[in-house]
Amino acid sequence: MKIRIFKIILPIFIFLPVLFLQFIFVPMIAIGSIIPNLIIILLVYYSLKFGQLTGTILGSIYGILFDIISGGILGTAMFSNTIAGFSAGYFYNENKIEFNLETMFFIVVVFISSSLNSLFYLLLTSSEIKLTSSYLVFESGLLPGIYTAAISIPFVIFNKTKK
Amino acid sequence: MSKFVRTFLNSFKEYIVLILLLILSLLIITLNENQKVKNVRLFSLGIFATFNKIVLDISNYFEDTEHIEGLLKNNAQLMLQVNELRDYAYELDELKGQFEFKTKSDYKLISAQIVSRLVSKISGYFIISKGSIDSVEIGLPVITDKGLVGIVTDVSKNYSTIRTLENSLFKVAVRDQRSNVDGVLNWDGKDLQIKNVPTTEDIEVGDRVIVSELSTIIPPAIPVGVISNKESTISGILSNIKVKPFVDVNKIKNVLILKKKKDFELDSLITKVSGGLK
Numbered sequence: 001m002k003i004r005i006f007k008i009i010l011p012i013f014i015f016l017p018v019l020f021l022q023f024i025f026v027p028m029i030a031i032g033s034i035i036p037n038l039i040i041i042l043l044v045y046y047s048l049k050f051g052q053l054t055g056t057i058l059g060s061i062y063g064i065l066f067d068i069i070s071g072g073i074l075g076t077a078m079f080s081n082t083i084a085g086f087s088a089g090y091f092y093n094e095n096k097i098e099f100n101l102e103t104m105f106f107i108v109v110v111f112i113s114s115s116l117n118s119l120f121y122l123l124l125t126s127s128e129i130k131l132t133s134s135y136l137v138f139e140s141g142l143l144p145g146i147y148t149a150a151i152s153i154p155f156v157i158f159n160k161t162k163k
Numbered sequence: 164m165s166k167f168v169r170t171f172l173n174s175f176k177e178y179i180v181l182i183l184l185l186i187l188s189l190l191i192i193t194l195n196e197n198q199k200v201k202n203v204r205l206f207s208l209g210i211f212a213t214f215n216k217i218v219l220d221i222s223n224y225f226e227d228t229e230h231i232e233g234l235l236k237n238n239a240q241l242m243l244q245v246n247e248l249r250d251y252a253y254e255l256d257e258l259k260g261q262f263e264f265k266t267k268s269d270y271k272l273i274s275a276q277i278v279s280r281l282v283s284k285i286s287g288y289f290i291i292s293k294g295s296i297d298s299v300e301i302g303l304p305v306i307t308d309k310g311l312v313g314i315v316t317d318v319s320k321n322y323s324t325i326r327t328l329e330n331s332l333f334k335v336a337v338r339d340q341r342s343n344v345d346g347v348l349n350w351d352g353k354d355l356q357i358k359n360v361p362t363t364e365d366i367e368v369g370d371r372v373i374v375s376e377l378s379t380i381i382p383p384a385i386p387v388g389v390i391s392n393k394e395s396t397i398s399g400i401l402s403n404i405k406v407k408p409f410v411d412v413n414k415i416k417n418v419l420i421l422k423k424k425k426d427f428e429l430d431s432l433i434t435k436v437s438g439g440l441k
Binding site for chain 1: 203
């Protein structure tokens, strides 16, 4: 029971202030329309800590809450965050949890998950978007992924020093 | 058999959960227009926006917001009047003296603060600090002193959501103010574009684009932007026009909601037509 609380309930409580930061402060550090996604950093953290199943479920919960509060199309962030949580959980290794959370590996996983998240979010929310491959992969997938990964660096350093 | 099922579920539980959740999210996408779902969203939006508003109020404590709001309103009213006068000037050229000047500049504006924004290339939504209690309604246009920002899409008691120009679902009928060429403006993820305009039409880079009389949602003559580029499609018959908006939606902090005057004649006609189609 205690494990279940740590795996699902606690991450949801932590999610709310992060969502708050995402809406209030993150737009201030946007480069054009490219913004880092703090929610994905949190999602990757829990996916690498508790595994793929937790990552997938948390992704969908984070996504639906984001959709409800953002005013956007309901279900779109849920879809993309579920995929992001699942893909991050793919790198989960029971024996290397600490290593995964405290090294460059974490940043790489954030980059992959964030890129996938941006890509699927675009695919679902666009109606008449110019879906050229370069635009889709580079501008809408990789750039937000790189920015989010860069923002996750202090998070890794904090994890390391906390120890 | 049960052992096989159990083994199967254990081995593929991650994939099964993934597929189920993806199907669920796709189902939820189809529920977007459901009234009950809308009510839940408006409730959550209200709670979240209240927190955001408190933070914003703290950060704006030392600003003379009332004075700024007043100036913004004045600027917006002047902008709308100037645009109307510009329209009359073009019409005056055309009619050569048969013009009768009628002043219609009694715009009612509601000022609001952007409480929260979702900055994204495709999903431009803002939450603003005015709601139904301030007589904000769904469908009202949102402007600044420079031009059109978007349209109100959801309204709760104290807050509203607006869909900005930079949202792939936003579409508006516009016209070239100089040549009166009509088109539909939408966001393609990168630029504002008027697609498939015949190349023979008189459109030039630098022309001002305003909301057209054909728009049934947004009242006409609100400035939108200026034509920045014109490129022909492969066939050469049609061209796509790029429009640089007057308002940079990513930089604004305050907006104004325009209480449009109801065009009862047009509305009743639309109701008749849509009723007939049903």
